[in-house]
Amino acid sequence: MAIADITxxxxxxxxxxxxSYVADIQKVLEKxxxxxxxxxxxxxxxxxxxxxxxxxxxxxxxxxxVPFTKGVQRVATNIRIDDRRDKAxxxxxxxxxxxxxxxxxxx
Amino acid sequence: MAIADITxxxxxxxxxxxxSYVADIQKVLEKxxxxxxxxxxxxxxxxxxxxxxxxxxxxxxxxxxVPFTKGVQRVATNIRIDDRRDKAxxxxxxxxxxxxxxxxxxx
Amino acid sequence: MAIADITxxxxxxxxxxxxSYVADIQKVLEKxxxxxxxxxxxxxxxxxxxxxxxxxxxxxxxxxxVPFTKGVQRVATNIRIDDRRDKAxxxxxxxxxxxxxxxxxxx
Amino acid sequence: MAIADITxxxxxxxxxxxxSYVADIQKVLEKxxxxxxxxxxxxxxxxxxxxxxxxxxxxxxxxxxVPFTKGVQRVATNIRIDDRRDKAxxxxxxxxxxxxxxxxxxx
Numbered sequence: 001m002a003i004a005d006i007t008x009x010x011x012x013x014x015x016x017x018x019x020s021y022v023a024d025i026q027k028v029l030e031k032x033x034x035x036x037x038x039x040x041x042x043x044x045x046x047x048x049x050x051x052x053x054x055x056x057x058x059x060x061x062x063x064x065x066v067p068f069t070k071g072v073q074r075v076a077t078n079i080r081i082d083d084r085r086d087k088a089x090x091x092x093x094x095x096x097x098x099x100x101x102x103x104x105x106x107x
Numbered sequence: 108m109a110i111a112d113i114t115x116x117x118x119x120x121x122x123x124x125x126x127s128y129v130a131d132i133q134k135v136l137e138k139x140x141x142x143x144x145x146x147x148x149x150x151x152x153x154x155x156x157x158x159x160x161x162x163x164x165x166x167x168x169x170x171x172x173v174p175f176t177k178g179v180q181r182v183a184t185n186i187r188i189d190d191r192r193d194k195a196x197x198x199x200x201x202x203x204x205x206x207x208x209x210x211x212x213x214x
Numbered sequence: 215m216a217i218a219d220i221t222x223x224x225x226x227x228x229x230x231x232x233x234s235y236v237a238d239i240q241k242v243l244e245k246x247x248x249x250x251x252x253x254x255x256x257x258x259x260x261x262x263x264x265x266x267x268x269x270x271x272x273x274x275x276x277x278x279x280v281p282f283t284k285g286v287q288r289v290a291t292n293i294r295i296d297d298r299r300d301k302a303x304x305x306x307x308x309x310x311x312x313x314x315x316x317x318x319x320x321x
Numbered sequence: 322m323a324i325a326d327i328t329x330x331x332x333x334x335x336x337x338x339x340x341s342y343v344a345d346i347q348k349v350l351e352k353x354x355x356x357x358x359x360x361x362x363x364x365x366x367x368x369x370x371x372x373x374x375x376x377x378x379x380x381x382x383x384x385x386x387v388p389f390t391k392g393v394q395r396v397a398t399n400i401r402i403d404d405r406r407d408k409a410x411x412x413x414x415x416x417x418x419x420x421x422x423x424x425x426x427x428x
């Protein structure tokens with residue numbers, strides 16, 4: 001399973017606030033998650049999605065289109081993909097647990 | 108207040124696991140946070156830090172050095188900075204609340 | 215036309231050098247460019263590709279697979295997309311010219 | 322020597338064009354380069370800077386301030402750092418040559 005970390009920045013919005021775009025993006029994510037395609041979480045800086053890599057790219061492209069549908073003419077999207085194939089539990093939860101275990105062992 | 112979203116990838120580690128480096132990076136963050144310099148959270152994909160921009164750059168450089176102290180010869184660090192100056196509560200918590208409010212209003 | 219800026223980092227390579235992976239990635243790009251799908255350039259830090267957005271995502275996924283075919287078990291891919299739809303010449307060349315013009319006018 | 326790859330996106334600019342900000346950023350870079358602190362190149366997607374890591378962070382912070390001095394209230398800065406310490410010629414030119422050599426050997 002791959003994990004993608006995504007920011008979608010609309011450029012030329014007249015105002016520094018972009019939270020209305022983020023809210024629309026969340027609706028696309030909710031729909032996709034309710035269909036069982038992905039899991040996702042919202043952090044203060046980005047959206048994290050886990051799922052099959054091909055599906056992730058489809059969802060990312062869908063999210064990238066959101067600001068254009070609201071009249072924005074330019075979008076800067078930033079994506080970090082972490083794809084690990086030697087480990088069954090390469091999930092968002094598994095990654096956090098792995099760091100926690102290392103920190104406990106270090107004490 | 109600025110917020111930085113940081114990943115630090117050691118290159119040439121012999122193994123795909125990097126969680127031991129992440130654990131060491133957390134120790135630096137804990138120390139800085141206990142001194143009142145920053146707030147931080149760990150997500151499954153990165154570390155988010157909020158604080159004064161100049162302090163953030165110092166902390167980031169400190170984090171970037173961690174893998175070198177463990178014998179790694181190459182480090183790829185990725186940083187996203189979100190710096191907003193027209194709003195007093197531009198914090199990690201404030202950003203999440205802002206999106207939540209937009210989503211509730213949209214219902 | 216969209217432009218994507220891509221880095222593909224293999225993790226767990228035993229050696230800090232990743233240029234052999236970059237060379238293989240270039241071969242995929244050459245093939246795609248010779249088929250007329252994309253234009254691309256190699257910079258010292260990343261690969262820039264311009265083309266139709268859907269094609270870009272296909273090519274990026276193809277590039278991301280390259281290190282796995284060489285035995286790597288984990289890949290960290292970073293993508294910046296710049297997609298501007300109010301301007302016919304939103305190309306790599308057009309963007310550089312635009313900055314150059316602004317700098318000349320400013321003298 | 323470290324290399325940094327930087328994009329600085331002003332948010333809330335009313336217009337999708339950001340080339341006037343990029344031109345101002347180039348002036349800061351020219352000054353720093355003429356003082357011998359850094360080397361830099363402009364690509365269609367970002368600015369690449371090579372130099373001492375501490376100096377790079379200073380220059381990046383200086384560049385990040387540019388849009389604020391022009392009235393922008395929010396700036397999203399993205400930075401990729403590639404820092405390799407086992408090789409004397411880890412420079413922008415050296416990296417491109419290294420890939421070129423691998424491609425020639427592969428023929």
